[in-house]
Amino acid sequence: MRAVVLTGTGGPEQLSVQEMPEPAAVDGAAIVDVRACGINFADVLIRLGRYPQMPELPAVLGSEIAGDLDGQRVMGFVRSEGGGYAERVAVDRRWLLPLPANASFAEGAAFPMAFLTAWIPLTQLLKVAFGARVLVTAAAGAVGTAAIQLVKVLNGRPVAAVGSEEKFELTRSLGAVEAVTYDGIGELEPVDAVFDLVGGDVFATSLNLVKPMGTAVAVGYAGGLWQDVSPTWLVGRNIGVHGFYLGRLIGRNPDLVEQAARDVLRFWEGGVVRPIVGAEFPLEQAGEAHRLIEERRSTGKVVLIP
Numbered sequence: 001m002r003a004v005v006l007t008g009t010g011g012p013e014q015l016s017v018q019e020m021p022e023p024a025a026v027d028g029a030a031i032v033d034v035r036a037c038g039i040n041f042a043d044v045l046i047r048l049g050r051y052p053q054m055p056e057l058p059a060v061l062g063s064e065i066a067g068d069l070d071g072q073r074v075m076g077f078v079r080s081e082g083g084g085y086a087e088r089v090a091v092d093r094r095w096l097l098p099l100p101a102n103a104s105f106a107e108g109a110a111f112p113m114a115f116l117t118a119w120i121p122l123t124q125l126l127k128v129a130f131g132a133r134v135l136v137t138a139a140a141g142a143v144g145t146a147a148i149q150l151v152k153v154l155n156g157r158p159v160a161a162v163g164s165e166e167k168f169e170l171t172r173s174l175g176a177v178e179a180v181t182y183d184g185i186g187e188l189e190p191v192d193a194v195f196d197l198v199g200g201d202v203f204a205t206s207l208n209l210v211k212p213m214g215t216a217v218a219v220g221y222a223g224g225l226w227q228d229v230s231p232t233w234l235v236g237r238n239i240g241v242h243g244f245y246l247g248r249l250i251g252r253n254p255d256l257v258e259q260a261a262r263d264v265l266r267f268w269e270g271g272v273v274r275p276i277v278g279a280e281f282p283l284e285q286a287g288e289a290h291r292l293i294e295e296r297r298s299t300g301k302v303v304l305i306p
């Protein structure tokens with residue numbers, strides 16, 4: 001079968017389509033015919049050699065897919081070793097979900113990571129309350145567009161922060177009540193909560209905006225690693241900071257993640273939210289797809305189509 005292999009760390013040219021052995025159905029795994037595979041920012045970090053848990057290379061990346069399993073339309077997380085950028089992949093049956101009736105495979109591949117990464121911290125860490133103002137950073141991206149929609153589901157008021165003004169319209173169309181670029185965060189009215197995907201200076205500036213008894217969750221560091229936050233400062237400000245990492249939670253508390261997946265899927269099935277697919281590329285153009293994300297030109301989820 002054909003798969004995109006990451007040969008070594010470096011530029012997008014490190015990704016190339018090669019003929020690979022068929023995946024093995026180890027431990028009762030399902031072999032899914034992949035119709036679409038979501039690209040995550042973590043894949044870009046792995047390619048650049050900047051991810052904390054680097055796989056052994058060469059490797060086939062790709063941790064979420066949608067496809068066909070014996071005539072059923074499914075989506076889900078692939079096994080921890082990756083392998084989604086391919087025509088077929090082994091998936092633990094536990095992490096397969098049914099694709100909603102009118103959904104495309106590309107939308108299915110855009111759903112699991114983005115919506116769970118947003119839903120679990122919004123509900124269980126930030127506990128978004130009625131009317132809460134929630135700042136979402138990298139708000140036009142895959143996780144960001146999910147977070148804006150889910151803040152609305154929780155009757156909160158999402159405020160979007162993005163890298164460039166061209167991204168304002170998408171965030172507003174999904175329900176953002178305000179949109180700013182990162183250098184405008186300091187001018188915003190205080191917020192009840194921060195859902196941060198950027199890290200670095202953007203996280204530090206966003207924390208200054210949190211009201212007393214408010215909370216921030218650090219989820220991503222697309223823009224740089226976090227600066228230390230002292231409990232002394234948190235006590236003085238009456239605010240809290242959480243961290244969230246879905247990959248480890250799947251390993252440590254799979255029941256919680258499974259329940260959250262069922263909960264959040266219902267909103268899509270009911271037409272209340274929808275995954276945003278910003279671009280689709282064939283396997284041969286995986287490098288181009290990575291470049292689009294790395295250069296901050298993508299919106300929503302970028303998807304590979306075998």
Ligand SMILES: NC(=O)c1ccc[n+]([C@@H]2O[C@H](COP(=O)([O-])OP(=O)(O)OC[C@H]3O[C@@H](n4cnc5c(N)ncnc54)[C@H](OP(=O)(O)O)[C@@H]3O)[C@@H](O)[C@H]2O)c1
Nearest residue numbers: 041141142143162163197219220221222223244245246296
């Ligand atoms: N903790 C977890 O469990 C978990 C799970 C999934 C994803 N994540 C993290 O969440 C973040 C968003 O992931 P995603 O897959 O949805 O990606 P994405 O938001 O679709 O793409 C990354 C976005 O980050 C923003 N960004 C800010 N500074 C950047 C920089 N220096 N270089 C590149 N991009 C920069 C860009 O948007 P602007 O131009 O608008 O700033 C870019 O579009 C990533 O940091 C990812 O690693 C964490």
